[in-house]
Amino acid sequence: MTTHDWPVIWAGPEWRAEVSAWIGDVLHAKGCRITGPIEQPRIQFWSTQLVVPSDRGRVWLKQNNAGQSFEAALVARLAELAPGRVVEPIAVDHERGLLLSPDQGPTLRGRDGGTAADWTGVLAEFGALQRQLSPYAAEIAATGRPGLRARDTPAYVEQRIDELARLGGGDPRGLSREDAAAATMALPELVDACTELDASGIPDSLQHNDLHDDSAFPSVAGAAEVRRFRRRRVEPPVRRAAHRERVDGASARHDAAGSPGPLSPATPPPPSASPNC
Known part of the structure; x- marks a missing residue:
């Protein structure tokens, strides 16, 4: 599969149906419910995202191309190594590199x-x-x-x-x-x-x-x-x-209130709120 294949796959109905079913299963297992149509705001050659409305707030699905599919596993590991400093995933599919995360508001x-x-x-x-x-x-x-x-x-x-x-x-x-x-x-x-x-x-x-x-x-x-x-x-x-x-x-x-000194021990800020799902 080449880099150029991924946008075609991500735009296709088969991928969309397969990933939407995974999202639905994950959210259902966590007591959440999808409340509206799933949107796909962007397709790039390196990744795509889906936006999913739920009764606990919006969630985001991301998948990268094969060369960067490690991202999902990396995010999950960072959440373990540095809790409170990273956005903790709702769920990760390591085999397919799927990353499901809570919405964090406007950039x-x-x-x-x-x-x-x-x-x-x-x-x-x-x-x-x-x-x-x-x-x-x-x-x-x-x-x-x-x-x-x-x-x-x-x-x-x-x-x-x-x-x-x-x-x-x-x-x-x-x-x-x-x-x-x-x-x-x-x-x-x-x-x-x-x-x-x-x-x-x-x-x-x-x-x-x-x-x-x-x-x-x-x-x-x-x-x-x-x-x-x-x-x-x-x-x-x-x-x-x-x-x-x-x-x-x-x-x-x-934490906008201050910054640690050079090479000083890091103190994690409190985690921000996120939906239970």
Whole structure:
């Protein structure tokens, strides 16, 4: 199955019926009832989502393509390793990579992108989550996503530039000749940044690569959430040029009231409210 097959599958009636039946069974087992039509707000080549109205509030179903299907298992494991910091799934189908989660309200984009204080809290909380997860690199990797050390990143990026440039402009993943040349020219800066990072002593942890105003959102408790777990790895927290090249994501809460100091022990904020189902 190619990347291009997934949008076709997700738009088809067979997939929709199969997944809708799974959602219905899960919610019924938890004492919830679907109260209206299930909507599919978006289909991308990397994932799709369904929005399900229920008598306990909206829930979201997400499925990624095969290369990122580990997300469901990762989210479930993070909920165990860092309770109160991540959105706990309602249910996960590990074999198919299905992730069912409670609705978390509007994103920061829906609220004018959030304030500087919102984003200070988001970044501080994700850094705290990284510190909390740093002892669990093996457990996170066991969800299906291999790690990427700082020292290995330049070679990885160089290989990916070549692979994506070979795809050509007709593939949505492809790099144009100009973009591939620009990325190659930036490799020495990446090497320097990764060398500095590797020597810093910062422990390996989970790294985010999709942190924007439509991924973070206020919760009912006044904190903020980070959602969308598409690309992620177990690797050192990145800074400077390395941040532009390295990949991956997680879902974290933040407490806008304050932020832990550098490498200080993380104290989880209280979990926000969510439907019982």
